[in-house]
Amino acid sequence: MSSPIFIAIDTPDMDRARSIATAVKRHAGGLKLGLEFFCHNGRAGVLELAELGLPIFLDLKLHDIPNTVAKAVQALSPITPAVLTVHAAGGRAMLEDAKAAAPAATKVVAVTVLTSLDNDDLESIGVASNGHAQVERLAALAREAGLDGIVCSGQEVAAARRKWKDGFFVVPGIRPADSAIGDQKRIMTPRAAIDAGASILVVGRPVTGADHPDEALRAIAATL
């Protein structure tokens, strides 16, 4: 079975992106390309890294009115990412239209509550329920809208999985026991997140910031 670890290649620099992707290529399950990479390198950059042969997770976290999101998804052609993110908070119609506009082979997953937010942050943006309850609410919405799964922290994935057995659960905020937390607030170790039911893990800085990214990746993989 291929690795569940997707490496977040968070850099605008194409040379650096190619160098990290090439270094981790043999032991990663896929590459996650997000806003930092996409805003600078666009579709051409995504297609270039896709040539390495790993599945591509295109993390654009789309969030707008349904028509705009659907047209943005169509405008990604000819990329057929393995995974594409939209924000669950865009609402049911947006989620349905995003899924309808995506290629059939693309898993469209809804970001629920960002792993950089805690309950105080949620309160400050007017979300009265706690993180757990909000993830459950948005997971149900994503499921009803026909999406393939959600993005949530390791702390909510077990409860979400109980209610959506065949859902695809993407878990970022992954931190091996000894690594720096940075701007993440809801974190979990790789092993605990897999045990809780994650389908794939998103790992960025603990691997990309290491002197030897492939060694760091293999050390994480050895704990699974």
Ligand SMILES: O=C(O)c1cc(=O)[nH]c(=O)n1[C@@H]1O[C@H](COP(=O)(O)O)[C@@H](O)[C@H]1O
């Ligand atoms: O959608 C994501 O991938 C995502 C959702 C979320 O709630 N939190 C989160 O950290 N991410 C992404 O996961 C990656 C985490 O990177 P590190 O914190 O460096 O491991 C980044 O590329 C984030 O954009």
